[in-house]
Amino acid sequence: MSGHTEHSAPTGGYEPKIMAFVCNWCTYAGADLAGTSRMEYRPNVRIIKLPCTGRIDPLFIIKAFENGADGVLVSGCHPGDCHYTTGNYHARRRWIGFKHLMEFAGIDMRRLHFSWVSASEAIKWVDLINKVTDEIKALGPFMEYKGLKATEAEQG
Amino acid sequence: MEKTLRLKAKELLESGEVKVVIGYGWNRSKTRTTPVFITDPADVDTLVWNPLCVNNLSLYLTRKYKEIKALGRPAIVAKGCDIRNIVVLITEGQFKREDVFIIGMTCNGTVYKQDLWKGELTPNIMPTKCHNCDVRNPHVTDFVVGEKSTFTPPEVPTGMVYDKVKDLDSKSQSERWAFWVKEFSRCVKCYACRQVCPLCYCERCITEKNMPQWIETSAHPRGNLSWNLTRAMHLVGRCTFCGECERSCPVNIPLNLINQKMIGVVKEAFDFKSGYDEKTHPPMIVFSPDDKENFIK
Numbered sequence: 001m002s003g004h005t006e007h008s009a010p011t012g013g014y015e016p017k018i019m020a021f022v023c024n025w026c027t028y029a030g031a032d033l034a035g036t037s038r039m040e041y042r043p044n045v046r047i048i049k050l051p052c053t054g055r056i057d058p059l060f061i062i063k064a065f066e067n068g069a070d071g072v073l074v075s076g077c078h079p080g081d082c083h084y085t086t087g088n089y090h091a092r093r094r095w096i097g098f099k100h101l102m103e104f105a106g107i108d109m110r111r112l113h114f115s116w117v118s119a120s121e122a123i124k125w126v127d128l129i130n131k132v133t134d135e136i137k138a139l140g141p142f143m144e145y146k147g148l149k150a151t152e153a154e155q156g
Numbered sequence: 157m158e159k160t161l162r163l164k165a166k167e168l169l170e171s172g173e174v175k176v177v178i179g180y181g182w183n184r185s186k187t188r189t190t191p192v193f194i195t196d197p198a199d200v201d202t203l204v205w206n207p208l209c210v211n212n213l214s215l216y217l218t219r220k221y222k223e224i225k226a227l228g229r230p231a232i233v234a235k236g237c238d239i240r241n242i243v244v245l246i247t248e249g250q251f252k253r254e255d256v257f258i259i260g261m262t263c264n265g266t267v268y269k270q271d272l273w274k275g276e277l278t279p280n281i282m283p284t285k286c287h288n289c290d291v292r293n294p295h296v297t298d299f300v301v302g303e304k305s306t307f308t309p310p311e312v313p314t315g316m317v318y319d320k321v322k323d324l325d326s327k328s329q330s331e332r333w334a335f336w337v338k339e340f341s342r343c344v345k346c347y348a349c350r351q352v353c354p355l356c357y358c359e360r361c362i363t364e365k366n367m368p369q370w371i372e373t374s375a376h377p378r379g380n381l382s383w384n385l386t387r388a389m390h391l392v393g394r395c396t397f398c399g400e401c402e403r404s405c406p407v408n409i410p411l412n413l414i415n416q417k418m419i420g421v422v423k424e425a426f427d428f429k430s431g432y433d434e435k436t437h438p439p440m441i442v443f444s445p446d447d448k449e450n451f452i453k
Contacts (some may be wrong), residue, residue, distance in 0.1 A: 001286060014394050015424070041194070042418075057391075058385075058386075058389050059362070059370055060385055061383045062381075062385055063370070063382075064231070066372075066382060079445065086443060089443035089444075090443050092443070092449065092452065093405065093440055093447060094440065095391065095449070095451075096421070096425050096447065096449050097389065097392035097418065097421060097440070098389060098392075099197065099424075099449075099451055100417070100418070100420075100421040101385060101388055101389055101392070101414075101418060102385075103329075104324065104325075104332065104414065104417050104418075105332065105333070105336050105381070105385060105414075106329050106330065106332030106333025106334070106335070106336055106337075107329075107332070107333070107450070108329055108330070111453075114422075114451055114452040114453070115452060116452060116453075125233055125376075128453070130189060131251070139313065144330075144333055144337075145378075148337070148376070148377040148378035148380050148381065149376065150203045
């Protein structure tokens with residue numbers, strides 16, 4: 001996160017930072033449709049476009065939390081709709097493992113969301129972002145994860 | 157058993173069928189067993205077999221050990237649980253079944269840590285995996301040494317690891333977080349868990365990739381968490397619960413808990429147990445359109 005985004009956030013209270021890892025062909029196009037249709041949604045989401053959900057390494061999500069994200073959203077084509085035929089099926093398997101791992105490690109699952117949003121589902125995307133943003137806003141900053149570095153500073 | 161093992165090793169080496177026998181031998185003070193690599197038929201008497209043979213030698217078949225590979229076709233002395241790792245290596249295309257001669261040892265259990273050995277194998281010094289072992293009669297072998305074991309594992313797996321996983325599952329999310337942060341805070345990033353794991357065979361590990369630095373290198377809680385989560389994630393659907401990572405951990409991080417949890421998840425979600433069939437693909441490299449989940453909205 002650059003200093004720029006830090007300062008450009010509205011000053012009237014806490015605004016969460018949410019990272020969205022989306023696939024190029026469905027969810028990104030869906031978000032694009034929301035934009036061209038002039039739908040308004042919460043500005044807290046930072047979208048990272050990847051070729052396919054199959055490209056999303058679980059480490060991206062860990063890295064997002066490490067760098068100060070309060071929430072992460074992962075989204076791609078519905079099963080059966082993948083541009084590369086099978087990428088999202090592979091991703092789904094990976095997420096099943098990863099979700100349980102994160103849960104077992106004690107990550108609050110209200111901060112990590114998975115969804116399927118197709119290129120035509122601009123309304124679903126808008127609703128999803130609004131819902132996720134409001135939920136994470138209510139939770140507050142992800143201090144558990146951010147605090148990990150501080151713990152070390154105290155010990156050191 | 158030792159006699160049969162030595163005779164077979166000698167025969168294999170003399171006939172030239174294998175070039176090296178990977179097995180267990182005594183250390184100098186005869187308190188522990190240590191891996192031995194025998195290339196000369198005259199040395200086969202150094203091979204031993206007893207409950208102290210805890211090491212998972214399948215590690216030496218991986219590409220991490222090029223100098224062993226250079227010796228030629230290996231024969232390996234393996235317990236059922238080690239053979240499960242060999243099977244995973246075969247399913248992942250690391251070598252072919254015929255590239256290795258497996259001397260399967262029937263096993264009545266090993267000690268959890270070699271320091272616990274008092275000359276007798278009692279259930280309380282055996283690790284959880286031995287109490288629930290269904291491969292005491294090795295399942296994929298070229299030659300079997302030892303009497304057939306009649307042990308049947310309990311219907312529902314029992315033992316310390318399963319109890320602790322259940323206990324952690326019943327706790328709240330914040331309690332689990334506190335537990336793991338505390339455990340991982342001891343991690344010194346020695347990567348012993350990676351070095352000893354027969355399935356961590358990447359030539360260039362993610363921890364060594366620094367453009368960008370994926371895993372923070374210093375041993376502080378945040379980097380430790382990302383390392384341990386990544387390690388666990390890379391073993392999903394592959395780990396056979398051999399327990400070498402936890403055994404080798406110098407600060408006793410309960411890695412078995414996280415591994416066993418993920419084995420349970422894979423069993424539940426994909427009905428798969430790793431290391432039994434060398435013809436089935438590991439679950440994370442294949443998929444099914446019918447995979448069930450309830451969290452993707």
